[in-house]
Amino acid sequence: xxPYGKNLIKNPNATDxxxxxxVRGIWEVESPPAGVSDLSNIVEISxxxxxxxxxxxxxxxxxxxxxxxxxxxxxxxxKSVSVYVCDWFSSRTDSGSKYKVxxxxxxxxxxxxxKMEFQTEMxxxxxxxxxxxxxxFRNIKDGLRYILFTHGGQDTKSWAGWYGSKMAGxxxxxxx
Numbered sequence: 135x136x137p138y139g140k141n142l143i144k145n146p147n148a149t150d151x152x153x154x155x156x157v158r159g160i161w162e163v164e165s166p167p168a169g170v171s172d173l174s175n176i177v178e179i180s181x182x183x184x185x186x187x188x189x190x191x192x193x194x195x196x197x198x199x200x201x202x203x204x205x206x207x208x209x210x211x212x213k214s215v216s217v218y219v220c221d222w223f224s225s226r227t228d229s230g231s232k233y234k235v236x237x238x239x240x241x242x243x244x245x246x247x248x249k250m251e252f253q254t255e256m257x258x259x260x261x262x263x264x265x266x267x268x269x270x271f272r273n274i275k276d277g278l279r280y281i282l283f284t285h286g287g288q289d290t291k292s293w294a295g296w297y298g299s300k301m302a303g304x305x306x307x308x309x310x
Contacts, residue, residue, distance in 0.1 A: 138309060148163040156195045173303075178222075179303040210276075220305045237249070
């Protein structure tokens with residue numbers, strides 16, 4: 135049975151280190167996150183662990199194969215589905231950071247049907263607080279077969295160590 139409404143991202147909160155992610159750049163896992171507020175107050179996130187970037191641009195992604203996950207092609211084409219995505223991100227109070235998320239809805243040839251990107255630069259003055267990015271794709275054309283979720287970041291001071299963007303709670307849900 136197709137997992138409508140369930141999070142399709144594997145290891146969204148770094149509980150399994152970097153397993154299930156295609157990683158480019160320098161990443162670390164922090165538990166608990168350093169220089170930011172506690173994640174345990176965010177009901178959508180289980181645990182107090184996050185991914186963190188360093189002083190070079192780093193990205194990680196998951197390509198979700200909807201057929202392999204259990205969605206039937208003919209049902210995706212007949213029904214009007216939406217795709218909900220969200221991600222939590224933060225920067226430290228002693229270093230700003232850059233953050234970017236990109237989500238692509240792809241057909242069977244992995245050509246883009248719809249795409250969205252969000253990016254921001256956070257200063258240390260506004261750091262330490264978790265922010266939520268969320269978006270819902272609606273009116274998806276026939277042919278949705280894959281979803282590519284990519285997020286990344288880096289610090290703005292080029293400091294050695296783990297002063298870049300922090301991320302947790304990546305979510306992708308296909309909804310009826």
